[in-house]
Amino acid sequence: MQLTWTDVQDIAIELYEKFPQQDPLKVRFTDLHRWICELDEFDDDPQGSNEAILEAIQQAWIDETQ
Template identity: 40%
Template sequence: MTFEPPIHWNDYEDIAMKLHERFGDEFTEGKIYRIRFTELHKWVMEIPNFSGTSEQSNEGHLEMIQSSWVYEWRDSHKK
């Protein structure tokens, strides 16, 4: 078993990777950009090893997570 350091709100790439692992191709680039921030917030809070609190979240964090998730999705679809 490997140790995974805690994930915080500003660990955008780590969060994006976890969301991509969880949802895979269920969300395309367009769908990722249409996710409500309330849903995105809930999913981030459900990530194992996530140590941020709800109060530490803000719109800027959610926007960066959303963008990072899109980049992660794009990377996984390069031929």
């Protein structure tokens, strides 16, 4: 499965599985962006994100931790 920036929930699940001890609220957007781009399944233009997309992914990741 190839992930793109629109796969917010799936990216959040991947991040949760890869970084289970990480508090998503303490992740800087620069790190979040890099971690997403480094996911094995991620296949999209790194420049295709924006603050709203990263916020949505961060919120979905927070939801996964609860």
